[in-house]
Amino acid sequence: MEQKEIEKKFLVKHLPEDLEKYEKVRIEQGYLLTNGTPTLRIRKKAEKYILCYKLRETEHQQSASICKEVELPLTAEAYQQLKLKIEGKMIEKIRYLIPLEGKLVAELDVFDGFLKGFQCVEVEFASEEEAKDFNPPNWFGKDVTFDVRLKNAHLCRISDVVSILKIANHGEEKC
Secondary structure, X not given: OEEEEEEEEEEEOOOOOOHHHOEEEEEEEEEEEOOOOOEEEEXXXXXXXXXXXXXXXXXXXXXXXXXXXXXXXXXHHHHXXXXXXXXXXXXXXXXXXXXXXXXXXXXXXXXXXXXXXXXXXXXXXXXXXXXXXOOOXXXXXXXXXXXXXXXXXXXXXOOOHHHHHHHHHOOOOOO
16 A cells, blocks of 8 residues: 655664663564666565565655655565565664654664664654654754665665764764
8 A cells, every 4th residue: 555654764862761662563674676766675574575666756745755655565475585686784673662742752763783783763643734844852963864874775785883882882984
């Protein structure tokens, strides 16, 4: 089913208190198509297997990233076969679902594997206006919604997480 995804992405200043009290899920994902648009991703989320096609809209993106997204279920066997065809490396992370004001949810990703040490948080919105008016909590860091270096489709192709951690932890590179 096609849906419109309107989201913003932020670095993390510090983790929220009592993180373990929030719902969480382990995610493994890989990309079959990363250059440009669309992107094609496979994902294992708990015991669900998903193929996702994302087409980024280029018009009017000033306050949030806007994509058309189609998710289709996969069997475990199909997922394993597609996993052999990915570009780059598999991304591993734990996603915490943290309620925010206004019925919004922060999706905090704490990465593992070759991206261990990197953290980011995304929030999805019902409208562009809602995204524009969003006031992030104090544990959110810099808005990196439009920084392509910090998109998962780019992260899967990096060989050294050190440069990503410099951006996230020290702001030494301009986002």
